[in-house]
Amino acid sequence: MERQKRYFLSEDEIPRQWYNIQADMVNKPMPPIHPATRQPLKPEDLYPIFAKELCHQELDQEHAWIDIPEPVREMYKYYRSTPLVRAYGLEEALGTPAHIYFKNESVSPVGSHKLNSALAQAFYCKQEGVTNVTTETGAGQWGAALSYAAKVFGIESAVYQVKISYEQKPYRRSIMQTFGAQVTPSPSMSTRAGKDILTKYPNHQGSLGTAISEAIELAMNTPGCKYTLGSVLSHVTLHQTIIGLEAEKQMAMAGEYPDIVIACFGGGSNFGGIAFPFMRLNILEGKTTEFIAAEPASCPKLTRGRFQYDFGDEAGYTPLLPMYTLGHNFRPANIHAGGLRYHGAGVIVSQLIKDGMMRGVDIPQLETFEAGTLFARVEGIIPAPESCHAIAVTIREALKCKETGEKKTILFNLSGHGLIDMTAYDQYLAGNLINYEVTDADVERNLADVDNLQ
C-alpha cells in the first residue's frame, strides 16, 4: 500500500504574511515597562537597540497580518516550505492509534528554525542602513542563522558566544566563521560588561546574560550597528509563524487537523511559531486544539515559575517584561538543550498560559534523550536536544491514546537536528547523563529577588 509521507507547498503557496496573534487575543499582553521611567514602553524607546520596523512589530497589537517583505520571502524559498512529515515509523514503534505529524525545520540550511527570523531581522537592518549587527549565542543555533542571514544581505556580523559553548561546541563556532561572522568568546575584554566580569572572576565561563550585555553594549557604542535577538521577543515569534501557517495548509493536504500541537519551549518563538496560527482558529472559530509547551524539568518557568514583571537578562539591562519567570538570577543546570536554558517566557505566551489557552509540561533530561534516540532509529533524523523535549511529550500523548484507544492527531515541531550535539548522545548512550532537580527553595529564593521589582 502506498502511503504519502511528506507534504510540500509549491513556492507560490508559501505564505505572504506572518500572523500576529496579539491582534486577536482577548486579553492583550500587559505592556513592557521602562525600568527608569516606570512607564509602558513605546516603540521609540527601543530604537537605539533594534531596527525600527522590529520595534513597531514588537508592540503591535492591532494588525493580525504583517506582510513578509519580498526579499525575505525570496530567501525563504531556498528551504521553505519545510516538509510536513507523517511519522509512521514512530506510530508503529509505539503501537498507537494516534496519527503523528511533524514539521521538519531541521532541513533549513543552518539546521534549525532560527533562520526564519534571522533573515527577517537582517533584511530590516539592511533596509534601514545598518552595516553591522551583533548578537549573543549559547549553543550556537541562533548565531549560525544570523551569520548566514547577515551575509545574505551584505551586513557584517559579530557574535558573542558563551565561552563554555565556544570551547565545548567548536563545530558551531566554525559554522559561524565559515559564514563569515566575527565570533568572540564571552566574557571578553572588548566591552565594559565583559571587562568588569573578567576583572572580578578571571575564570568566568560565560552566561547568556553576560553575552547579551556585551552584544547590546557593542551595538549601542558602534555607529550603524544594531542588536538582534533569537527568541523571547514578540517580533521574533511573529516571524516564526511561517511554520504554523505552512503546517495549516499542509495538514489540510493530508486531510487532517491537529487535536494537539506540541513544541519545545525556550523563550517561546519556536512554540508560538507553530502554535499561534492554529490557536487563531481556537479564538476565532471555536476549534478546541490543545497546545503543549515542552520545557526542561531543570528550567521549569511555565510549570513552576510565577507570572510577574521581571528583567529579560541577568544584568537587568532590558525593559521589565510581564512574564512567567523563575527570576532573572535563576541559573539553570548545564543540560544539553542549551536553547531551553532561559529563566523567562515571552510576554504573549505568558498571557496565554494565564488565560488557560495552553499549558506547559516539564520533562527530565533522560526522558528527552530516550525519546530522541527512539525517534532517530525509526525516523532517521537525529533531533536537537531541544526538539527531543517535544518528541518526549508527543510520545506521552501518543501512549495515552494507546491506552484509551483515541485516534488523536498530534502535530509537533522538529525545530532542529542534533548533528552538532552528538557529544550529548554519546553521554546518553554511555549511561553518563543525569536528571537535574530544582527544589522549591531554589525557585522561591530567586523569585524573592523579583518581588523587589514589582
Added chain:
Amino acid sequence: MERQKRYFLSEDEIPRQWYNIQADMVNKPMPPIHPATRQPLKPEDLYPIFAKELCHQELDQEHAWIDIPEPVREMYKYYRSTPLVRAYGLEEALGTPAHIYFKNESVSPVGSHKLNSALAQAFYCKQEGVTNVTTETGAGQWGAALSYAAKVFGIESAVYQVKISYEQKPYRRSIMQTFGAQVTPSPSMSTRAGKDILTKYPNHQGSLGTAISEAIELAMNTPGCKYTLGSVLSHVTLHQTIIGLEAEKQMAMAGEYPDIVIACFGGGSNFGGIAFPFMRLNILEGKTTEFIAAEPASCPKLTRGRFQYDFGDEAGYTPLLPMYTLGHNFRPANIHAGGLRYHGAGVIVSQLIKDGMMRGVDIPQLETFEAGTLFARVEGIIPAPESCHAIAVTIREALKCKETGEKKTILFNLSGHGLIDMTAYDQYLAGNLINYEVTDADVERNLADVDNLQ
C-alpha cells in the same frame, strides 16, 4: 520578480526503477576475474559475501531497468525527491551567464546520498534471511547510512571504522551508535586480519583496505551475516541512479537540459548516480552533454592512473577488476575528503573513460575549500569536503562561460553536507591547509606492482 528556486517531484513521480547503463553501453565493461581460477567472475562466486540479488545486479549487462522494491521506494519517500536547486546566489557571485543547478542530496536523513544504496542493500539482505551486516567506513558517511538502513529493516549492523577517523571524527561514530550500530575501530583484535596487522604494527592507525578485510572476514565467518560496500561496485552505482533519474524530470520542470554534468569521484557511485541517466540520452538519442568527474589532485586515478586489472582492496582479497587505478598499494595523502581517497575507479566508469564518454579533472585541496566556502556564503549550505570538488569544477566551468559569454546549463551533485567536517573548514580558514603533490615516480612505483598481476 519571483524566480523558482527549487523543484520537487510528487511522491508518485519518484522513479520506480533504477537505470543500469551496462545494458546500453556500446562497449561493455570487461569482466572481473577470479584471482584463483583466472576465469571471468560469475554471480555465484560472490554469494558468500553479498546478498544474491546484489551479486546478479553487479554483473547484469542485459536489463536496462531494474525495479526498485516497493519497501525501498517507501523508505525513499522520507527524503526523496531531493530538491533540484537553481544556484542563483552562486551565479550572481561569479557573474556568469551560465545557469547553475544542483541536486541536493545533503537533505537525506544521514546527510548524504549514501542512503540510496544502503536502504536497497539492507532490504535485499533482509529478504534473503540475513540477520547481520558488516561494512567498513572511513569518514563515516557510508557507515552512518548503513547503520540507519539496517535498523529500518530490523538487521543488526557492525561497522569497522578506520581507527584514525574513529578518533578524529567522534561525531560520525556517535551517529552510527545512535542508530544502534556496533562500531569497532580498525585494526581490531576481533579478526585475524586485524590481529595480524596489530601484531606487526601495534600503533597502526588503520586504512580502508584493512577495514574492508576485517568486515569481509567477519561476514564470511558469521552464519546469517553478509558484507556490504558503499561505492565502487556496479550495483551500488545502480541504486544511486535514482539521483539522475529524478534530476532529469526536475530539469524538465525547470525547462532546461544540462550541457555539463559534474560530480565528485571516489569509487564512482555518486558520479554514476547523477550522470548515467543523462549519459543514456547521449548514447540513445545523440545528446551531447559533457560529463566531468572531479577527483582530488592527491589521488588522481582518472587523470594520471592506468587502465588495468587490479585488486579493489589493499590486501588483495577482492576479484581483479578492469579499472583505472593508481595501484592497490597507492596511499593517498590525508586530505579531508576521506570519501575520495581510493586508488581505483569502478569498472563501468573506467570503460566509459576509455571510450571518451566522460573525463576526469583533478583539483588541489585548497581550491576545493575556497569553492566550498564561497558556496556556503552564497547558498547557505556548508558542503562536504567531497562535494567541494564538484563545486570547484562547476566554478571553473561557469567562469569559462563568463569569458566566452556562453549561457551553458550546468548541473552538479551536492552529495552531502559538511556539518561533521567543520575541523577541515577551521583549518582552511586559519590558513593551515595545504595541497599535496603526487610525483610521477609515486605513480610509476605503485603501478609496477600491478604489472605483475596482468
